[in-house]
Amino acid sequence: xxxxxxxxxxxxxxxxxxxxxxxxxxxxxxxxxxxxxxxxxxxxxxxxxxxxxxxxxxxxxxxxxxxxxxxxxxxxxxxxxxxxxxxxxxxxxxxxxxxxxxxxxxxxxxxxxxxxxxxxxxxxxxxxxxxxxxxxxxxxxxxxxxxxxxxxxxxxxxxxxxxxxxxxxxxxxxxxxxxxxxxxxxxxxxxxxxxxxxxxxxxxxxxxxxxxxxxxxxxxxxxxxxxxxxxxxxxxxxxxxxxxxxxxxxxxxxxxxxxxxxxxxxxxxxxxxxxxxxxxxxxxxxxxxxxxxxxxxxxxxxxxxxxxxxxxxxxxxxxxxxxxxxxxxxxxxxxxxxxxxxxxxxxxxxxxxxxxxxxxxxxxxxxxxxxxxxxxxxxxxxxxxxxxxxxxxxxxxxxxxxxxxxxxxxxxxxxxxxxxxxxxxxxxxxxxxxxxxxxxxxxxxxxxxxxxxxxxxxxxxxxxxxxxxxxxxxxxxxxxxxxxxxxxxxxxxxxxxxxxxxxxxxx
Numbered sequence: 001x002x003x004x005x006x007x008x009x010x011x012x013x014x015x016x017x018x019x020x021x022x023x024x025x026x027x028x029x030x031x032x033x034x035x036x037x038x039x040x041x042x043x044x045x046x047x048x049x050x051x052x053x054x055x056x057x058x059x060x061x062x063x064x065x066x067x068x069x070x071x072x073x074x075x076x077x078x079x080x081x082x083x084x085x086x087x088x089x090x091x092x093x094x095x096x097x098x099x100x101x102x103x104x105x106x107x108x109x110x111x112x113x114x115x116x117x118x119x120x121x122x123x124x125x126x127x128x129x130x131x132x133x134x135x136x137x138x139x140x141x142x143x144x145x146x147x148x149x150x151x152x153x154x155x156x157x158x159x160x161x162x163x164x165x166x167x168x169x170x171x172x173x174x175x176x177x178x179x180x181x182x183x184x185x186x187x188x189x190x191x192x193x194x195x196x197x198x199x200x201x202x203x204x205x206x207x208x209x210x211x212x213x214x215x216x217x218x219x220x221x222x223x224x225x226x227x228x229x230x231x232x233x234x235x236x237x238x239x240x241x242x243x244x245x246x247x248x249x250x251x252x253x254x255x256x257x258x259x260x261x262x263x264x265x266x267x268x269x270x271x272x273x274x275x276x277x278x279x280x281x282x283x284x285x286x287x288x289x290x291x292x293x294x295x296x297x298x299x300x301x302x303x304x305x306x307x308x309x310x311x312x313x314x315x316x317x318x319x320x321x322x323x324x325x326x327x328x329x330x331x332x333x334x335x336x337x338x339x340x341x342x343x344x345x346x347x348x349x350x351x352x353x354x355x356x357x358x359x360x361x362x363x364x365x366x367x368x369x370x371x372x373x374x375x376x377x378x379x380x381x382x383x384x385x386x387x388x389x390x391x392x393x394x395x396x397x398x399x400x401x402x403x404x405x406x407x408x409x410x411x412x413x414x415x416x417x418x419x420x421x422x423x424x425x426x427x428x429x430x431x432x433x434x435x436x437x438x439x440x441x442x443x444x445x446x447x448x449x450x451x452x453x454x455x456x457x458x459x460x461x462x463x464x465x466x467x468x469x470x471x472x473x474x475x476x477x478x479x480x481x482x483x484x485x486x487x488x489x490x491x492x493x494x495x496x497x498x499x500x501x502x503x504x505x506x507x
Contacts, residue, residue, distance in 0.1 A: 015117075016064050016329060016334050016336065016337070017482065017495075017500075018064045018065040018066055018482050018493070018497075018500055019062055019063070019064055019065075019119070019329065020062070020063060020064070020065055020068075020107055020119050020120060020121060021060050021061065021062050021063075021110070021112060021117050021118070021119060021120050022060075022061045022063060022120070022121065022147075022249065022250065022251060023040045023043040023058070023059070023060055023061075023120075023248070023250040023251070024043070024047070024058075024059045024061050024151065024250070024251045024252070024253060025039060025040055025043070025057075025058055025250070025251070025253070026054055026055065026056055026057055026252075026253045026255070027056055027254050027255070028055075028056055028254070028256065030254075030256065032208055032211040032212050032215060032233075032254060033207070033208045033211075034205070034207040034208060034237070035250075035252060040058065040250040041250075043058035043059055043060045043250075044058070044112065044116075045057055045058060045059050045060065046059070046061070046062065046113075046115050046116075047059050047060075047061040047062070047155060050154070050155055050157070050329070050330050050331055051156070051157035051191075052156065052191070053156040053157070053189075053232075053253075053255065060112060060113065060116055061155060062115065062116055062117050062329060063150070063154070063155065063329045063330050064329040064330065064332065064482075064484070065107075065482075065493065065497065065499055066332060066334075066482055066484050066491060066492070067150065067329055067330035067331070067484070068101070068146065068147075068150050069101065069491070069493060070154065070330075070331075070332050070484070070491050071146050071147070071149035071150035071154050072097045072098050072101055072142075072146040073094055073098065073299075073300070073378070073380065074149055074153065074160065074296060075145045075148070075149035075161060075163075075185070076093075076097060076163065077163050078162065078163050078165065078166045078430075079093060079299065080295075080298065080397060080433070081429050081430055081433035082429075083298075083299065083302055084394065084397040084398045084400070085398070087302035087305065087307075087394065088302075088307045088308070089307075090299045090300075090302035090306070090307055091303045091308060091309065091373055091374070093299065094299070094303060094373050094376070094378065094380070095373065095374075095375050097142070097146075098373075098376045098378055099376055100138075100142050100143075101142075101143070101146065101499070102376065102497065102498045103124065103127075103498070104123060104124055104126060104127040104131070104139050105121050105124060105127075106121070106122055106123070106124040106498075106499055106502035106503070107119045107121060107122070107499055107500070107502055108122050108248070108502075108503070109503075110248060119503055120248035120249070121248055121249040121499075122244070122245070122247075122248050123239065123249075124502065127139070127244075128241075128244050137203075140204075140236075140238070141202065143202045143236055143238075144200035144201055144202030144203075144234070144235075144236050145184065145185075147200070147202065147234060147236040148184070148185065148198055148199075148200035148232075148234035148236075149161060149185075150330070151234055151251060152187065152196065152198055152232060152234065153187065153331065154330040154331050154332070155330055155331075157191065157331075158187045158188070158189050158196055158198075159187045159188045159189065159190070159292065160292055160295070160296035161185040161186065161187040161198065162185065162186060162295070163185060164182050164183055164184060164185060164186060164221070165427075165430055166430070166434060168186055168221065168224060168225075169186055169188070169195040169225070169227070169229075171438060172224055172225075174224040175221070175224060176427075176430075176431055176434070178424075178427050180220050181216055181217050181220045182217055182221050182224075183197045183198055183199040183214075183218050183220070183221045183231075184199055184200050184217075185197075185198040185199075185200070186198065189230070194227075194228055194230055195225070195227065195230070196229065196230045196231075196232050197218055197221040197225075197229060197230070197231050197232070198232045198234060199214040199215075199217050199218050199232075199233050200214075200234050200236070201213070201214045201235045201236070202235070202236035202237070202238070203237070203238065204238045204239065204240055205240045206235050206236065206237035206238075206252075211233060211235055211252070211254065214233045214235070215231075215233060215254075218231040218233060218256075219231075222258050222260065226260055228257070228258065228259045229258050230255060230256070230257055230258065231257075231258060232253060232255050233252075233253070233254040234251065234252070234253055235251060235252040235254070236249065236250075237250055237251070237252070280293055280486055280487035280488045280489075283386075283452070283488070284452075287445050287448070288445075290448060290449065290452055291393075291444075293488060294386065294389045294390050294393050294448055294452075295393070297382055297386060297390055298390050298393055300380045300381075300382060301382070301387060301390030301391065301394060302390075302394060303373065303380065304369060304370075304380065304381070304382075304387075305391065305394075305464065305465070307373075308374065309371035309372060309373060309374070310371065310372040310373075310374055311370075311371060311372040311379070312369070312370075312464075313369070313371070313469055313470060313471070313472040314356060314359060314367050314368065314369060314370075314460065314469050314470065314471045314472065315367075315368045315369070315370045315472055315483075315490055316341070316344055316348055316359060316362075316365045316366070316367065316368075316471065317341050317344075317366045317368050317383075317485055317490065318338065318340035318341040318344050318364060318365070318366065319363075319364055319365065320340045320364070331486060332484035332485070332486060332491060333484060333485050333486070334482070334483070334484050335483035335484060335485060336482070336483070341485070344362070344364055344365045345473055345475070347362070348362060348365065348471070348473055349473045353471055353473065354470055354473075355470065355471065356459065356461075356469070356471070358471075359471050367383075367384055367460070367471075368384070368485075368490045369381050369382065369384070369387055369460060369464070369469065370472075370490050377493060377494040377496060377497055378491070378492075378493060379481065379483075379490070379492035379493070379494075380489075380490065381489070381490030381491070382488055382489050382490060383488045383489075384455050384456070384463070385452050385455040385456070385488075386452075386489070387455070387463055388451045388452060388454065388455035388463060389449075389451045389452040389455070390451075391451055391463060392447045392448050392450060392451025393447070393448050393451075395447070396440070396443070396444045396447045396448070397437070397444075400433075400436050400437065400440065401436070480494055480495045480496070481493070481495075482494075482495065
């Protein structure tokens, strides 16, 4: 019989081998100065619970490295306008998001309270001695976005974020105005159900100047909002050059609740958009929730379906998605502590299950597809029904006509074009794409819903364009993988991950 997690499972912090502590200072005071060293270095309160933004305080959030890498894969510019025609390049984009973290960060032991992992993130020797100032700046942007996604989505329960270049809440076209100073991301939080505007800042010895600049961008977004919302300014600070060996990465989260004046004399607040994908269990009932989740996983689908991936396989996961173990390390449930999934895999091994049909015959097992991204040792996957929904969305996007009149000739961009001209081309392309997608909104939703609903009628061979896949039943300890799942997605990292290897070498 499958063991179910206890009702208070969220109150337990089980040890995971890739656990790491991140000091986080949460503030709502509006004072954007850099925290005193004693405040962030002395942070000791555990993050109260994954899925909630805590009150003001100094927290030592224990998370998992795989949770941070999940954040890296889920945040960034929306590439749908380009990947719909070149989907195999999704693998390259994932490598670009993950590899810098593996190259420039390392774990090091730091003493802390009993509940903590006792390890924190520091910059690596490659960052310290092998990169110049421009590389540090590029990494700061990427790290800031990753840690903002980790803090807001992974730890605080925000739904999947969208880059502001794709438009704001409720398709607000004002957010597409390139002349405005706007925040990086937005998403919807379920408790209370409000949009969040999120700005990410990162850099060495991050302080008041950069934080105030981020506040200006958040205010620019709030000027376009007509509904109550929350501003969240996420600052990620790396150490000064002379403190590289002594100071770890830490974060600040400055939050402000905004209630704009009614724009029409007090009319009712319009709907706030789809539920967040942190509640993936609702996608069967709510087409807007389904579309939000599908968008967030579209690039993973493109990588698996079209990219040069390795180790393509079926991964058994418990169908008890809504009762999966809630873990304080974040929204990703570590499989080594997901007893329903572990029990199902034991049963499948005892029955020598190897094929799709035999796996589907086991009523408690969900069949997720997964594959390894070359170069970074990251494994991504998703459920059958989400994969089918992503396939439908990709097909619908691919069939959208391209209005050549709104684009600059591509040949003119190859030589003698400066960065600003390229960026204007990119903005024009995105605007035209989003306008076309909005015009086809009803049909697009219908196609995604149909793909999702008909998933069980299709084999994986059909979904994967005739590629054959076998069931992987290796125990996680034997496979060398650290696995994690949400209700509909899968992510795993390898024990040989450079950041984890750096922690083992120093023990």
